[in-house]
Amino acid sequence: MAEDKSGDEPxxxxxxxxxxxxxxxxTGRAEPAPPLDRPWPAGLRWTRFLGFGRLPFGLVTNLFWLVLTAVIIGGTNAMLRDPVRSDAAGYPGDGSALLIAFIVTAPLALRDRHPLAAWRMSFAAMAVVGLSPWPPGMPYIPAGAFAALMCVFTVTVRCSRDITLGVALLAFAGVWINDADTAPGASALLLVPLAVGYAVRVRRTSRRQLAEQERRHQDAEAVLTERQRIAREMHDVVAHHMSMIAIQAEAAPYKVEAVPEETRRDLAEIRATALDALTEMRRILGVLRSEDGADTAPQPSLDRLDELIGNARAAGLQVETLLDGDLAGIPPGVGLTAYRILQEALSNAMRHAPGSRVHVEVSRDDAIVWLGVVNGPPAGGQAPGPALPGGGHGLVGMRERAAALGGELTARPTAEGGFAVTADLPEKARDRS
Incomplete structure (x- = not known):
């Protein structure tokens, strides 16, 4: 009989x-601290008119929390030295009261640069104070509780999911061990920084993913643009001359009455060789003009539309979708073009109208795929983001993609202060001659 070892497995x-x-x-480590010279958020750039807004945002933030920590330490020290507490039995002395005020509050000043270390310091300080008999009748020092909650928030934003889970478990265990009577309320209060911090982290992660996706998209566009430029030059120069060689070789025998048969065969061979070279040239030009070239990796299509919409929603856009018609089986080139146009339009909405309501419509009828992305103005309190370096070619790229399929794309502001992008993409290229 086989021995059951399942109980030995964790x-x-x-x-x-x-x-x-x-x-x-x-063992855990937080993400690297943000640079002190990071720029001010868009909603706070008005502070430059007050003077201190001209300083780096990271430096001002750290100085603010340092000053606030010093003020709270002073207030906590005064509270602990109040006659009601200083006259109670077990009062450790003025120096010890100042030390307690310092250790429970100091993590506030450290959490921006060292969030996990600040939380560990706060947890240890609250544990020491909670297990001591002084101050009587006070399971939590208010300043220490505030510092602990702020540290939990920063850890949730800046640390991995495993570390956040461990911090939450230890924090919940701590409040129940410290004082069971106040534990339910303390647990509910602890959920606030965990929930808000998680929401902030998801939003930041989604923005980073969209920015990275957009950067890769711009890199691919740059490569495609260069390939198209090379293809146009080769077509204008080399292909033209090869065509002329073939035409002249075909016409030469008719310009002279008596042309030796051997010469006719040579001219026919020249013409055939030129036509073969022209065919090969056109094949090479087709590779240069294609986005993936010789790459056989699968390209995105409308089957990944849900993923694209999900990323946009996670970045703060309020996206509504309307899908009509059979979107399965769209030709790969049309599907790729539709996906890229929607991706660029949503990226523009995220950058120029953060938090706005966006209506996305995709329909297919009579071998034509119709796209529409209409966003409103930025949500209240949010300002458009700065232009990306090297940007400004998104609309041009979308129009070129649509035109390559024989379709059309329009992009215009709306009367409500938003922006609308519409495109129709035929599944079979239209005759543009």
Whole structure:
């Protein structure tokens, strides 16, 4: 009989919890600290008119929390030295009261540069104070509780999911061990920085993914543009001359009455060789003009529309979709073009109208794929983002993509202060002659 060793294997959930707690307490590392010279958010750039807005945002932020920490330490020290507490039994002395005020509050000043270390310091300080009999009748020092919640928020934003899970488990365990009577309320309060921090992290991650996706898209567009330029030059110069060689070789025997048969055969061979070369040249030009060239990797199409819409929603856009017709089986070139146009239009809405309502419509009828992306003005309190370096060619690229299929694309502002992009893409190229 086979021996059952399933009991020796650790349960996956226990492993995840154990690794999360270990990472939160000892081994975990937060994301690198943001640079001190980072620019001000768009909504706060008006502060430059007040003077301090001309300083780097990261530096001002750290100085603000440093000053606030000093003020809170002073207030907490005064509260702990209040006669009601200083006259109580077990009062450790003025120096110890100042030390307690410092250790429970100091993590506020560290959390921007070292969020995980600040939380560990806050957790240890709150544990020491919670296990001590002083101050009496006070399971939590208010300043320490505020610092702990702010550290939990920063850890949730700047650390991985495993570390955040470990921090949450230790924090919940701490409030229940410290004081069971106030634990339900403390647990509910602890959920606030966890939920808000998670939402902020998801939004930031989605924005980074969209920015990276857009950067790759712009790189691909640059390569395609260069290929098209080379293809046009080769067509205008080399292909033209090859065509002329073939035509002249074909016409030469008719210009002279008596042409030796051997010469006729040579001219026919020249013409055939020129036509073969021209055919090969056109094949090479087709590779240069294609986006993927010789790459056989699968290209995105409308079957990834849900993923594209999901990323846009996670970045803050309020996207509504309307799909009509059979969107399966669209030719790969048309599907790729439709996907890229929608991607560029949503990226423009995210950059120029953050938080706006966006209506996306995709329909297919009579072998024509119709696209529409209409966004409103930026949501209240949000300002358009700065232009990306090397940008400004998105609309041109969308029009060229549509034109390559014999379709048309329009892009114009709306009366409501938004922007509308529409395109019709025929599944069979129209005769543009």
């Amino acid at each position: 349960h996956p959930l226990r492993t995840v919890l154990r690794n999360g707690v270990l990472a939160a307490a000892v």
